Amino acid sequence: MMNPIKELFNIEYPIIQGGMVWCSGWKLASAVSNAGGLGLIGAGSMHPGVLREHIQKCRLATANPFGVNVPLLYPGIENIMDIIAEEGVKIVFTSAGNPAVWTPFLKERGIKVAHVIANKKFAEKAQQSGVDAIVAEGFEAGGHNGREETTTFCLLPEICDAVSIPVIAAGGIGSGRAMLAAFALGADGVQIGSLFAASLESSAHINFKNAIINAEEGDTKLSLKSLVPVRLLKNEFYQQVAKAEAEGANRSELMKLLGRGRAKKGMFEGDLKEGELEIGQIASAVHQIRPAAAILQDIWQEFLSEKERISNLSV
Amino acid sequence: MMNPIKELFNIEYPIIQGGMVWCSGWKLASAVSNAGGLGLIGAGSMHPGVLREHIQKCRLATANPFGVNVPLLYPGIENIMDIIAEEGVKIVFTSAGNPAVWTPFLKERGIKVAHVIANKKFAEKAQQSGVDAIVAEGFEAGGHNGREETTTFCLLPEICDAVSIPVIAAGGIGSGRAMLAAFALGADGVQIGSLFAASLESSAHINFKNAIINAEEGDTKLSLKSLVPVRLLKNEFYQQVAKAEAEGANRSELMKLLGRGRAKKGMFEGDLKEGELEIGQIASAVHQIRPAAAILQDIWQEFLSEKERISNLSV
Numbered sequence: 001m002m003n004p005i006k007e008l009f010n011i012e013y014p015i016i017q018g019g020m021v022w023c024s025g026w027k028l029a030s031a032v033s034n035a036g037g038l039g040l041i042g043a044g045s046m047h048p049g050v051l052r053e054h055i056q057k058c059r060l061a062t063a064n065p066f067g068v069n070v071p072l073l074y075p076g077i078e079n080i081m082d083i084i085a086e087e088g089v090k091i092v093f094t095s096a097g098n099p100a101v102w103t104p105f106l107k108e109r110g111i112k113v114a115h116v117i118a119n120k121k122f123a124e125k126a127q128q129s130g131v132d133a134i135v136a137e138g139f140e141a142g143g144h145n146g147r148e149e150t151t152t153f154c155l156l157p158e159i160c161d162a163v164s165i166p167v168i169a170a171g172g173i174g175s176g177r178a179m180l181a182a183f184a185l186g187a188d189g190v191q192i193g194s195l196f197a198a199s200l201e202s203s204a205h206i207n208f209k210n211a212i213i214n215a216e217e218g219d220t221k222l223s224l225k226s227l228v229p230v231r232l233l234k235n236e237f238y239q240q241v242a243k244a245e246a247e248g249a250n251r252s253e254l255m256k257l258l259g260r261g262r263a264k265k266g267m268f269e270g271d272l273k274e275g276e277l278e279i280g281q282i283a284s285a286v287h288q289i290r291p292a293a294a295i296l297q298d299i300w301q302e303f304l305s306e307k308e309r310i311s312n313l314s315v
Numbered sequence: 316m317m318n319p320i321k322e323l324f325n326i327e328y329p330i331i332q333g334g335m336v337w338c339s340g341w342k343l344a345s346a347v348s349n350a351g352g353l354g355l356i357g358a359g360s361m362h363p364g365v366l367r368e369h370i371q372k373c374r375l376a377t378a379n380p381f382g383v384n385v386p387l388l389y390p391g392i393e394n395i396m397d398i399i400a401e402e403g404v405k406i407v408f409t410s411a412g413n414p415a416v417w418t419p420f421l422k423e424r425g426i427k428v429a430h431v432i433a434n435k436k437f438a439e440k441a442q443q444s445g446v447d448a449i450v451a452e453g454f455e456a457g458g459h460n461g462r463e464e465t466t467t468f469c470l471l472p473e474i475c476d477a478v479s480i481p482v483i484a485a486g487g488i489g490s491g492r493a494m495l496a497a498f499a500l501g502a503d504g505v506q507i508g509s510l511f512a513a514s515l516e517s518s519a520h521i522n523f524k525n526a527i528i529n530a531e532e533g534d535t536k537l538s539l540k541s542l543v544p545v546r547l548l549k550n551e552f553y554q555q556v557a558k559a560e561a562e563g564a565n566r567s568e569l570m571k572l573l574g575r576g577r578a579k580k581g582m583f584e585g586d587l588k589e590g591e592l593e594i595g596q597i598a599s600a601v602h603q604i605r606p607a608a609a610i611l612q613d614i615w616q617e618f619l620s621e622k623e624r625i626s627n628l629s630v
Contacts, residue, residue, distance in 0.1 A: 140468055147533070149537070149596075150532060151453065151454060153455055154489075174472075177472055177499055180625070181500045184492055184495040217435055217436075217463055218462070218464075221464065248561060284473065285469070304630075306499060307630075313622070314318065315321075
């Protein structure tokens with residue numbers, strides 16, 4: 001029996017590169033797809049025209065399947081969806097919103113849909129909406145995250161039991177060992193963010209890439225919980241937020257502190273002090289800026305050798 | 316090659332029952348040890364005389380190895396350690412304190428020592444102190460927890476790479492699948508709390524056991540972070556703490572709110588409103604109050620069948 005994620009997306013390895021804001025342009029997505037994984041363009045940080053350009057460039061750079069990640073709360077989402085349809089994108093990962101709204105539109109156009117969730121309720125809702133796969137994202141993941149704070153270890157078995165469609169694990173996947181652990185918990189594939197955010201082909205600013213590879217244990221924290229929870233690298237901006245929260249700041253005070261364009265400032269423009277630096281807890285295990293293909297191959301080879309080790313383990 | 320945790324403790328399965336306050340008396344510890352796991356008496360909620368009684372009763376109830384969990388910040392720790400030595404306890408799990416202080420005392424008396432950590436720094440410190448094994452406890456674990464909030468998925472590979480002694484995974488382990496995932500991440504054994512807290516032989520109040528088996532996803536939260544972080548079931552007391560924290564309460568205000576004896580009130584006396592209910596995130600996967608031996612056997616059988624599944628998985 002073939003792996004259902006490989007089959008669904010017609011890819012060589014069941015490894016998906018997360019469609020991250022300010023990191024995942026056509027260069028990264030095509031590099032991952034060319035290496036046999038599934039590359040995703042992150043529409044969340046792109047104006048519609050920019051997204052169109054990235055889709056077109058990605059198609060020129062790889063003959064393999066690739067997709068687009070769309071946060072459903074994106075302003076002007078209709079525009080984004082029209083471009084995706086017009087450009088003939090074959091795979092869409094949706095997140096941060098109601099999967100019932102756009103899944104029919106995408107499915108009618110023959111597009112494969114995966115939806116990112118962080119709890120059972122939304123996994124069931126996504127399945128009912130007709131999506132082809134679920135991305136179950138744990139508390140350790142970078143960027144925006146669930147309010148339940150359920151970790152990958154607790155979330156995966158819950159979701160794999162709750163739905164009958166394939167499940168992709170996200171959050172904390174930084175090695176072949178972790179990929180195998182996700183499979184042991186019931187996943188059919190993995191989505192990897194932090195490692196690819198620091199890859200050579202990532203469009204993140206070099207300052208941000210260096211900050212990722214220098215991150216140590218405890219250097220990220222789920223923050224801004226009263227707005228939308230987001231896992232951040234602890235920099236000066238994070239400390240400002242933490243101080244305001246400890247002093248009992250309300251939502252509007254926090255929104256004012258956050259302001260606009262913080263994520264771009266940090267991740268794309270490299271302002272490590274004042275920018276918002278979204279990254280996963282597993283950043284502490286990323287030590288080098290490397291080509292996406294090398295990252296993917298290392299994970300895959302470790303996955304195979306760890307699978308062999310576990311098979312032969314005497315217990 | 317034999318499993319190092321089975322060898323170290325001379326047990327049949329590399330499964331340890333966490334030495335939890337108000338849950339882990341001689342009845343639970345001996346039931347787990349009789350079933351082939353390692354039962355631990357939780358000294359953290361016992362006066363010295365009570366601990367002595369539990370050790371003596373446990374020895375009468377099982378011929379198999381068992382141990383005692385000792386939080387090192389326990390007031391009157393000298394007394395506790397003397398009783399452990401006098402009663403000929405062979406295995407001690409230490410937590411919440413500096414492993415360098417008591418490890419030599421225990422090792423000189425031929426006692427096997429495991430130390431619970433939540434970060435790499437303390438894992439290395441514990442190894443240097445001469446402990447025989449490390450318990451690596453993730454953010455999803457119940458009760459007191461690390462400030463870094465590192466999840467089991469991220470913590471285990473980090474710790475397994477950092478030390479050369481055997482590593483026991485804790486936090487989020489509620490099934491044979493999860494046990495296999497922990498082994499994939501490098502663990503040699505698992506420590507299980509929440510499932511055994513709700514077992515028939517647990518000394519927890521029936522109200523607390525019922526609260527555990529009725530807990531759903533998102534029903535626990537890491538709380539009281541400015542004092543000592545602790546994962547609690549969300550009840551009225553938790554809500555009071557959350558409200559105070561959101562309003563910017565300082566340490567002394569929180570200590571006043573916490574008061575004394577909250578954990579006993581909740582877990583042992585069954586006051587679900589005003590008591591402190593310490594439990595892991597995996598409580599949402601516990602649906603029945605069952606004998607400890609049945610819990611252990613189910614986990615072991617699922618571990619073996621999932622190991623077989625993963626071995627034969629085509630990828």
